[in-house]
Amino acid sequence: xxxxxxxxxxxxxxxxxxxxxxxxxxxxxxxxxxxxxxxxxxxxxxxxxxxxxxxxxxxxxxxxxxxxxxxxxxxxxxxxxxxxxxxxxxxxxxxxxxxxxxxxxxxxxxxxxxxxxxxxxxxxx
Numbered sequence: 001x002x003x004x005x006x007x008x009x010x011x012x013x014x015x016x017x018x019x020x021x022x023x024x025x026x027x028x029x030x031x032x033x034x035x036x037x038x039x040x041x042x043x044x045x046x047x048x049x050x051x052x053x054x055x056x057x058x059x060x061x062x063x064x065x066x067x068x069x070x071x072x073x074x075x076x077x078x079x080x081x082x083x084x085x086x087x088x089x090x091x092x093x094x095x096x097x098x099x100x101x102x103x104x105x106x107x108x109x110x111x112x113x114x115x116x117x118x119x120x121x122x123x124x125x
Contacts, residue, residue, distance in 0.1 A: 012047075019043070019047065019051050020051045020054060020055060022041055023037055023041065023043075023048060023051040023052060023055065024055055024060060024061065024070070026040055026041055027052075027061055027068045027069055027070055028070050031064065031067040031068060031069035032067055032068060033066060033067050033068070034048055034049055034052060034068070037052065037068065052068055055068075056068075056079075056083055057080065057083055057084070058076075058080060059071055059075070059076035059077060059078070059079035059080030059081075059083065060076060062075075062079050
């Protein structure tokens with residue numbers, strides 16, 4: 001997190017839950033784009049994007065056809081896990097492409113020496 005981001009976070013920390021609740025309420029009424037949420041709530045795009053991202057991480061909202069909508073309650077855990085997995089896969093891809101994870105991509109064999117049980121170190125995490 002950059003220094004400016006940290007300062008901005010400290011500045012809005014006390015309002016953050018309220019902003020998140022407003023954003024959630026905005027998409028509960030009707031599915032909306034990021035720009036619509038920002039405009040309706042008179043919020044900067046970056047702020048609306050950050051709150052929607054947090055809600056998406058928590059599984060409370062999802063993106064369908066370019067619009068944010070609330071997640072059905074029985075799907076919240078699935079959506080949260082899906083988002084976490086997508087972030088992990090992106091992190092892993094960038095790390096491997098940039099050589100940051102080259103040692104972690106080596107194959108390991110479980111103690112039974114069965115080749116069918118091989119895993120990369122990343123998959124073992």
